[in-house]
Amino acid sequence: MARDAIADAPYPAHPRSAMDGFAVRAEDGVGPRAIVGEVRMGHAPPGAVGSGQAMRIPTGGAVPEGADSVVPVEDADERDGSVVPGEAPQRGYAITPTGEDMRRGDLILRAGIRLDARALGVLATLGITAIPVWRRPRVAIISTGDELIDPDKVPGPGQIRDSNRYGIAAALRGVGAEPVHHPRALDDPAKLEAAIERARAESDAIVLSGGSSVGVRDLVPRAIDRLGKPGVVVHGLRVRPGKPTVLAALDEKPVIGLPGNPMSALMIFRTIAEPIFRRLTGEAEPRGVPAFARAATALVGRPGWTWFVPVNVEIDGVERKIKQLPIRSSHTSLLARADGFVIIPEDRPRIEAGEAIEVHPFLQ
């Protein structure tokens, strides 16, 4: 959502009854009232309520002029066209006054939220049936590597299936971007440059996957640097998995080089790329409630490095216990098995057994 949603009027716009009963004047005390009519749902009251009068009213019905209290039907003794309250009505009882929910001018939803079920319902309540939104950024996906084959082929020696691009595409959709698949680029400088240049012309951002073996490790950053400014900003992160990450830009367009291993690619997408795409889509940081669990055994990282450790979370009575999985960045099976991951920070590379630590989901 690209603009705040403001209440243009008080809600409710008119006083309404919070119960089924009779609209009366409190000042009439416990005396009997003549029933002078009935408020129907969705209609203005058929008239006003005067002294000594009452009007039948349903939950949500508009409170008639003159009435300042509602006697619930279960507290009312009705006979012969009149009604007697069980006790003296309190002024304002069972009436929702104008503006109790929202006042005119109240900020109800902030720009930057995602238009989810809750937001759409709230906007409809406010009468907002159209609101400016940020355009979905188009993000080109290019996988690189001579070893890649299509997923429907059987890998020969040294070959692997080009699978990351499908996970990346779904993850991009999840953050509100529109993924666009581009053909695989071979490990050839001219072809890689041409592929990036094409993607740049058609997209708002580019995600490259793979290209970190010795011969090609520098192909991607070199191609980016040749194509424009500012070029490569970061090449290599002190993280595990995900060290060979490349962060770059061509003019205003982010170019992100994800590692080729599936575990590394998803971890870096989640921790590094996702916040960048969130900026591109205009989405504010989501106000989620973090999930914590206790380390079943000590988790040991490496000083000066940030580790992203895939974990299983096991229920142990009322406790949730974290069980560390190995970081094997090439292992697809680990990716399938993990419930999430924990971060071991560079400045505190040991988390003791029993410590509570945040567990991040793989997908936001």
Added chain:
Amino acid sequence: MARDAIADAPYPAHPRSAMDGFAVRAEDGVGPRAIVGEVRMGHAPPGAVGSGQAMRIPTGGAVPEGADSVVPVEDADERDGSVVPGEAPQRGYAITPTGEDMRRGDLILRAGIRLDARALGVLATLGITAIPVWRRPRVAIISTGDELIDPDKVPGPGQIRDSNRYGIAAALRGVGAEPVHHPRALDDPAKLEAAIERARAESDAIVLSGGSSVGVRDLVPRAIDRLGKPGVVVHGLRVRPGKPTVLAALDEKPVIGLPGNPMSALMIFRTIAEPIFRRLTGEAEPRGVPAFARAATALVGRPGWTWFVPVNVEIDGVERKIKQLPIRSSHTSLLARADGFVIIPEDRPRIEAGEAIEVHPFLQ
């Protein structure tokens, strides 16, 4: 996903190098090796490695016949067409053997998971480019109530905007169903029956919203009961908000009557309807990690009743603190402000200040 995903072959299918270096025979010890060729990414090795020989190999390259160890490039002294390892190579070092990630026949992803970014990447790795899925159930949405008007109209006295259906539609999409908007039904038995009958013919399930004021409280359950068996199973839940909930079925088709108030409707959708739709879509219970926070003050419910309490979660140092919001089921502004909700169970209606309690998100 309607079928388990099984590995049809070992992964990797062939031994591959985990580092850039030289493929050698461990038995040759620290002796020099003649470099007899180079493994290229994505290609079968150009030949075998014999005694006293070595072959250049990149990370991910196919290990040649005869080699049983890889000497990392940084531990190798290369000169004049031969290479000397810094120390005696260990058998299997830096080689990922066939099947280390997955063995043929391993169950990798279970039927019932959602095809998200992770699953799509894993399936592509397994070469599964098509897999049976459960059909999205079509769910009819009918809002009821003479007080409802279109969201682009300005409410007169006693009128409110028909907003719940938009939130419900988005929530249905979120659980994998396909929402179908049906026209509003007025509070008239014949028209309501006709509307439900039409929806039943075209849909796999029906969600009704509203219709809980005194005059119409029983219209929805009566209409359902007249239309078929088993009809209404539950009318009224000891929950707050959401008491007037109706749970019914016509033959095999679930019919869910949500309360008309926006907060009640979303709470009941989330806690009661969502698990029902999850069954319809074939989705297994998601393996999320629950989020906990501490009650800032005691939370007090009511014995014999289950309360769903909207909350804000505030960060207080490393602690997350729950701040209770009032349960005002008609208040849209509360819905916009809450970070989630907590459940106060019927058999333990008091949660003490400082207790940790699970916070449920509004949207799954």
